Amino acid sequence: MANRRLISKGIHQDNKFLKLSIEARYLYDELVLYADDDGFCSQIIMINALNHFTDESYQELENAGFIIVYDGVALIVDWLNNQDLKNHTETQQIELAQKTYIRTDWRYTNNSNDENIAMKLNDFNHKYNRRKKEVDLESLKETRNQMKKAEKALNSSTTEEEKGLLRIKKAEKAFPENEKPSSLERQGIDAPSNEPSEKRIKKAEKAFFSSETAPNINKYNLKESNINKEKQSLPPKFPTVNQIEIEQLIKFINSKFKATFSNSDEELAFFLSNELKKSSVEQIKDNLMAIKDKLEFTPENNNLCLSVIKNEYPNIMRELEENDIDDNFPI
Known part of the structure; x- marks a missing residue:
C-alpha cells in the first residue's frame, strides 16, 4: 500500500x-x-x-x-x-x-x-x-x-400465487414441525396462540424474510476498550507544540499571503501543529515561502489560502526531498 x-x-x-x-x-x-x-x-x-x-x-x-x-x-x-x-x-x-x-x-x-x-x-x-x-x-x-x-x-412471468406458495414452503422448511413453537417464539410470536396455523406461519415467514436488519451497534468502533487497546500499541506521543510557535507561523502566513487568519483559527492551528511535530519553525517558514514563490496568484480569501497551503505543502516537501544534496558529497 x-x-x-x-x-x-x-x-x-x-x-x-x-x-x-x-x-x-x-x-x-x-x-x-x-x-x-x-x-x-x-x-x-x-x-x-x-x-x-x-x-x-x-x-x-x-x-x-x-x-x-x-x-x-x-x-x-x-x-x-x-x-x-x-x-x-x-x-x-x-x-x-x-x-x-x-x-x-x-x-x-x-x-x-x-x-x-x-x-x-x-x-x-x-x-x-x-x-x-x-x-x-x-x-x-x-x-x-x-x-x-x-x-x-423473465421473473415477472411467475404468478403471485406461485411466489406465495414458494415463500410458505421456505418458511415451513425453516421451521420444522417438531420445533415450530420454539422457532416461532424466537421470532417474537407467542407459541401458545389460538391463531390458525396458516396465519402463524405467515408471521414467521414475514419475520424470517424481513429485509430489516438489527441496529448497527457501535458502527464506528468507538468502544473505549478498543481505543485504549489501540493506544497501547501506538508509539510515544509527540512533544507538546508551543502555542507561541503556532501564533508566530500564523503571523508569518498573514504577512506573506495577505491573509487575515486569527490565532484562534482551529483548522490552520491544527495543520501547523502537525507540521511542527516534524519540522522546526524556520523549516516550515522556508516551505511556506517556497509555496508563495511558486504561486502565480494571491489567494483571495482565507479558505482558499488554507486549501492552497495544505495541497501544495506535500508537493513542496517532495520537491525538496528530490533536490536534496548531501553536503558531504564531493562535487
Whole structure:
C-alpha cells in the first residue's frame, strides 16, 4: 500500500465539503491517508485513538456522500477521481469489494439499484486492470440496465400465487414441525396462540424474510476498550507544540499571503501543529515561502489560502526531498 495519497482540490473547494464541520473535514483527510489502494480504510480504531473523532463526524461525511461506512471500515466514495496508482495492491476487504459498484462519474456506490452503475469494482480490477482510458462507462451502464430489464421481465412471468406458495414452503422448511413453537417464539410470536396455523406461519415467514436488519451497534468502533487497546500499541506521543510557535507561523502566513487568519483559527492551528511535530519553525517558514514563490496568484480569501497551503505543502516537501544534496558529497 502506498505511503502517499492524493486529495483533489475540487473536493476541498467544493461548497458541500466547505459546509462540513472542521472535525469532519480533518476526518476525511485522515481516512484518505490510511485507505488501501481501492479506497477502503480499516484503520478507524487507530484514527479515533489518535484524534478522538466522534460518531457525528462519520455520520456527517456519510450523509454528505463522501464516504460509505460498513462495520469498522470506511470507503472513500471519490477514490477513483482522486487517485492514479501505477502499482496497485488489491484490497483485502474482498466481501465489501464485491458489494461495491462504480458509477458513470467514477464514484463508488453500494446501492445495486442505482441506474448510473457501470460495473463492479472487482470487474474494474480484474477485467480492465484498472485502466480508465479503456473503459466506456456509459456503454457498460446501458448494457447492465438492459440485462436488468430482461431479467425483471423473465421473473415477472411467475404468478403471485406461485411466489406465495414458494415463500410458505421456505418458511415451513425453516421451521420444522417438531420445533415450530420454539422457532416461532424466537421470532417474537407467542407459541401458545389460538391463531390458525396458516396465519402463524405467515408471521414467521414475514419475520424470517424481513429485509430489516438489527441496529448497527457501535458502527464506528468507538468502544473505549478498543481505543485504549489501540493506544497501547501506538508509539510515544509527540512533544507538546508551543502555542507561541503556532501564533508566530500564523503571523508569518498573514504577512506573506495577505491573509487575515486569527490565532484562534482551529483548522490552520491544527495543520501547523502537525507540521511542527516534524519540522522546526524556520523549516516550515522556508516551505511556506517556497509555496508563495511558486504561486502565480494571491489567494483571495482565507479558505482558499488554507486549501492552497495544505495541497501544495506535500508537493513542496517532495520537491525538496528530490533536490536534496548531501553536503558531504564531493562535487
